[in-house]
Amino acid sequence: MRQLISADRQVVVVDSLTYAGSLANLESVAGASNFCFVQEDICHADAMRRVFAEFGVSQVIHLAAESHVDRSIDNGMPFIQTNVIGTANLLEAARLAWSKSGSTSHRFTHVSTDEVYGDLSEAEPGFTEKSPYRPSSPYSASKAASDHLVTAWGRTHQLPYVITNCSNNYGPFQFPEKLIPLTIARCLEGQSIPVYGNGQQIRDWIHVSDHARGVIMAHEKGLNGESYLLGSRNEQRNLDLVRRICDEMNDLLGRDDLHRLITFVEDRKGHDLRYAIDPTKAEAELGWAPEIDFSSGLRTTIEWYVNRFRGEAS
Ligand SMILES: NC(=O)c1ccc[n+]([C@@H]2O[C@H](COP(=O)([O-])OP(=O)(O)OC[C@H]3O[C@@H](n4cnc5c(N)ncnc54)[C@H](O)[C@@H]3O)[C@@H](O)[C@H]2O)c1
Numbered sequence: 001m002r003q004l005i006s007a008d009r010q011v012v013v014v015d016s017l018t019y020a021g022s023l024a025n026l027e028s029v030a031g032a033s034n035f036c037f038v039q040e041d042i043c044h045a046d047a048m049r050r051v052f053a054e055f056g057v058s059q060v061i062h063l064a065a066e067s068h069v070d071r072s073i074d075n076g077m078p079f080i081q082t083n084v085i086g087t088a089n090l091l092e093a094a095r096l097a098w099s100k101s102g103s104t105s106h107r108f109t110h111v112s113t114d115e116v117y118g119d120l121s122e123a124e125p126g127f128t129e130k131s132p133y134r135p136s137s138p139y140s141a142s143k144a145a146s147d148h149l150v151t152a153w154g155r156t157h158q159l160p161y162v163i164t165n166c167s168n169n170y171g172p173f174q175f176p177e178k179l180i181p182l183t184i185a186r187c188l189e190g191q192s193i194p195v196y197g198n199g200q201q202i203r204d205w206i207h208v209s210d211h212a213r214g215v216i217m218a219h220e221k222g223l224n225g226e227s228y229l230l231g232s233r234n235e236q237r238n239l240d241l242v243r244r245i246c247d248e249m250n251d252l253l254g255r256d257d258l259h260r261l262i263t264f265v266e267d268r269k270g271h272d273l274r275y276a277i278d279p280t281k282a283e284a285e286l287g288w289a290p291e292i293d294f295s296s297g298l299r300t301t302i303e304w305y306v307n308r309f310r311g312e313a314s
Pocket residue numbers: 014015016017018019020021022040041042043062063064065066067068082086111112113114143165166167168169170174175
């Protein structure tokens with residue numbers, strides 16, 4: 001959203017503001033003349049049709065989702081509702097609006113995850129656009145279902161689309177249930193830092209602004225009906241990452257004892273061992289490449305959360 005607004009695009013953000021959304025995250029763009037915000041639930045078909053009609057929406061970048069795997073294990077139903085029913089509603093609203101418009105400049109870009117491909121052993125090469133769908137969690141299954149709905153609306157109704165599947169994001173504005181902000185918050189609070197199982201799971205971390213740039217490039221340059229995998233070739237074991245954040249936090253806070261907060265907890269049910277992305281297609285066909293290296297990205301991210309959490313506390 002920030003990148004599109006800076007590039008002078010007209011942007012309408014539709015978000016129902018669940019626990020994961022916050023108007024405070026929109027503060028920096030609130031006064032922009034090319035931005036407006038609509039608080040609506042993508043599951044409400046009439047509301048989505050109204051948004052398309054009222055704003056003359058000609059392009060969609062669809063990110064709204066339930067996204068936290070642990071919550072999907074506790075209760076998968078909100079994931080089915082938003083990620084499956086909500087995506088179908090949005091596709092239908094786009095189809096109805098665009099089939100009447102006569103314009104050929106429409107596109108529906110669906111933002112999805114590498115988790116739809118299930119997990120990899122350490123020996124296997126990274127996922128590509130040809131990898132089979134093998135989701136493990138209710139979250140990834142609901143995202144896989146949404147990917148299939150998008151391809152079906154494309155094939156059946158000729159809805160113009162692209163799909164992006166990205167690896168784990170880090171950066172500012174994440175809800176602090178996600179691993180990196182959670183670890184930072186626990187360091188500041190002096191509370192235990194939970195690590196699932198033996199902490200040997202591997203994730204492929206990418207900075208959110210590289211992901212966002214990739215999504216916009218896929219939206220603007222991608223070929224109709226194609227998927228693009230976005231990743232940074234930056235695999236990290238969960239335990240190594242948590243230790244590294246403790247190192248950075250020790251440094252920042254002038255301490256040397258934060259590693260003692262690391263606490264191993266019972267492994268997540270159905271926990272995938274490894275995700276890794278081969279982003280060759282996006283690099284070759286979109287001319288996209290990640291720009292933020294992990295060391296500096298992690299450092300600035302940690303500083304951002306420390307300032308935010310201290311601001312909230314004071
Ligand atoms: N975070 C990652 O590491 C990652 C990686 C790959 C792909 N993705 C995808 O990117 C998208 C955004 O992820 P995120 O981490 O920012 O998620 P998030 O859970 O932090 O935020 C989701 C946003 O969607 C909104 N929302 C939820 N249900 C809604 C509904 N029914 N109607 C309207 N708005 C609703 C929430 O209010 C919130 O603002 C998701 O589609 C996710 O699958 C995320």
